[in-house]
Amino acid sequence: MVQTETRPIQTQSSRVGIVDCDVHPTPRSIDEIKAYMPMPWRDRYTGGGRGFFSNPVHGSRLDSKPASGGPAGSDPELMREQLIDQFGVAYAMLLPRAFCNLHPDPDFGTAIAAAYNDWLADTWLSKYNHDGVFKGAITVAHQDPQAAAREIERWAGHPHFKSVMTDSGARAPFGQRQYYPIYEACEKYGLPLVIHPGTDGMGINVQPSPGYPTHYIEWHTCLSLNFQAHLVSFLTEGVFERFTGFKVALVEGGVSWLAPLLWRLDAEWKALRSEVPWVTKPPSAYLRDHVRVSSQPLERPDNDEHLLKVLEMMDAEHILMFASDYPHWDFDSPTHAFPTLPKEMRQRIFSANAREFYGLA
Amino acid sequence: MARHIVGRVSEILPGTSKIVDANGRSIGVFNVDGRYYALLNRCPHQAAPLCQGAVKGMALPSKPGEYVWGREGEILRCPWHGWEFDITTGRSIFSPHRMRVRTYEVTVESTDVAEEERVETYPVTVEDGLVILHA
Numbered sequence: 001m002v003q004t005e006t007r008p009i010q011t012q013s014s015r016v017g018i019v020d021c022d023v024h025p026t027p028r029s030i031d032e033i034k035a036y037m038p039m040p041w042r043d044r045y046t047g048g049g050r051g052f053f054s055n056p057v058h059g060s061r062l063d064s065k066p067a068s069g070g071p072a073g074s075d076p077e078l079m080r081e082q083l084i085d086q087f088g089v090a091y092a093m094l095l096p097r098a099f100c101n102l103h104p105d106p107d108f109g110t111a112i113a114a115a116y117n118d119w120l121a122d123t124w125l126s127k128y129n130h131d132g133v134f135k136g137a138i139t140v141a142h143q144d145p146q147a148a149a150r151e152i153e154r155w156a157g158h159p160h161f162k163s164v165m166t167d168s169g170a171r172a173p174f175g176q177r178q179y180y181p182i183y184e185a186c187e188k189y190g191l192p193l194v195i196h197p198g199t200d201g202m203g204i205n206v207q208p209s210p211g212y213p214t215h216y217i218e219w220h221t222c223l224s225l226n227f228q229a230h231l232v233s234f235l236t237e238g239v240f241e242r243f244t245g246f247k248v249a250l251v252e253g254g255v256s257w258l259a260p261l262l263w264r265l266d267a268e269w270k271a272l273r274s275e276v277p278w279v280t281k282p283p284s285a286y287l288r289d290h291v292r293v294s295s296q297p298l299e300r301p302d303n304d305e306h307l308l309k310v311l312e313m314m315d316a317e318h319i320l321m322f323a324s325d326y327p328h329w330d331f332d333s334p335t336h337a338f339p340t341l342p343k344e345m346r347q348r349i350f351s352a353n354a355r356e357f358y359g360l361a
Numbered sequence: 362m363a364r365h366i367v368g369r370v371s372e373i374l375p376g377t378s379k380i381v382d383a384n385g386r387s388i389g390v391f392n393v394d395g396r397y398y399a400l401l402n403r404c405p406h407q408a409a410p411l412c413q414g415a416v417k418g419m420a421l422p423s424k425p426g427e428y429v430w431g432r433e434g435e436i437l438r439c440p441w442h443g444w445e446f447d448i449t450t451g452r453s454i455f456s457p458h459r460m461r462v463r464t465y466e467v468t469v470e471s472t473d474v475a476e477e478e479r480v481e482t483y484p485v486t487v488e489d490g491l492v493i494l495h496a
Binding site: 332 | 406407408409410413414415438440441442443
């Protein structure tokens with residue numbers, strides 16, 4: 001990787017404030033990414049997201065587009081003003097949107113992931129990061145788990161890469177064994193896996209609803225379905241028995257479904273345990289040690305009491321981590337997204353849970 | 362309630378708006394087909410700068426499979442979550458009785474009347490009245 005940092009970066013001392021577990025930095029143009037790609041990928045890469053199921057209104061906060069030009073999320077100073085400084089964010093967990101997981105050619109997907117990692121390391125994790133507020137995720141292409149493991153190894157030990165990320169869009173549930181090289185590397189280097197929506201039903205990936213829904217509102221609402229399927233797969237395949245140090249964060253996959261899904265799975269397990277005998281305790285009992293859920297977009301029923309009960313039922317005090325999704329359109333404001341929470345629960349959701357999970361000071 | 366000079370009529374033409382500070386409150390003044398409306402620049406949902414949103418029409422309630430576009434220029438969309446508000450009433454489209462943004466009265470006065478309170482930076486012409494926000 002090319003080292004271009006000009007100022008010493010703060011890495012040791014603790015920062016005061018909340019932790020935002022889903023923040024999206026964006027290259028100013030795809031040329032920033034292409035610069036890190038070897039041939040032939042540099043010629044072939046044209047950027048691009050998922051192609052359809054775009055938000056019909058706007059995809060990012062309109063006020064997040066830099067006045068100087070470039071897309072939303074491309075200007076670190078504006079992000080600092082609108083997120084870090086306005087809300088007192090101690091650490092922003094950066095999740096770039098590489099869309100590498102939709103490509104049928106695993107080498108292409110791996111090359112895109114690597115270029116995004118080089119770009120993030122040289123910009124947001126160094127040049128733009130004099131105070132250490134920005135922490136990154138190592139993007140991997142899960143089409144080629146062995147290559148993904150090598151990519152994790154390439155960055156292991158970097159002071160600001162704190163997780164490994166992939167899209168929830170996939171060809172098979174994430175508990176299955178073809179993915180294990182990724183989890184083995186995550187466990188070896190103490191990096192949690194972050195799963196973020198993005199390429200569900202796109203390119204080579206299966207759509208988690210029966211066929212393709214007609215509208216964005218359907219597709220976006222049903223993103224939770226993939227997360228539910230992945231979680232059930234992790235738990236029943238015994239991934240957390242095999243990789244006892246492996247941890248997963250389900251980011252932007254919804255919140256309120258968690259408790260009832262686990263009730264259902266626990267109930268099934270009482271009768272069907274013998275089908276998956278490596279699951280040695282109720283599936284829900286693995287959550288505190290291995291799984292975290294991020295909050296945005298937080299469901300908000302009309303009655304706040306209903307949400308507070310849901311949070312209590314899902315053990316949110318230990319499982320939930322705040323996320324804003326800045327600068328995307330469904331940004332959750334740290335000061336307005338939640339109803340008033342019990343003090344200890346609020347402190348853990350907005351700070352302690354993420355600091356413990358990602359190993360932040 | 363105080364009077365705030367927003368600007369001259371020629372400055373806020375139909376289809377345009379201006380965001381002003383009224384004693385610490387940010388308020389958007391909109392010209393919809395020659396009528397002026399003022400909304401608090403703070404979305405009642407998550408406090409976004411509402412008046413920075415796009416002004417458009419809306420897909421009117423219709424039968425399944427039909428698209429009926431209407432009310433062009435009367436609908437303000439929040440720049441964050443895209444919630445739609447009726448500029449003429451401040452009421453949201455999805456829940457007009459429960460979700461609404463604060464509105465204020467706007468008048469247009471001749472420059473003669475308003476002259477005594479005009480600020481140095483507003484040169485007065487006889488034919489161009491002043492837009493006054495009552496907030």
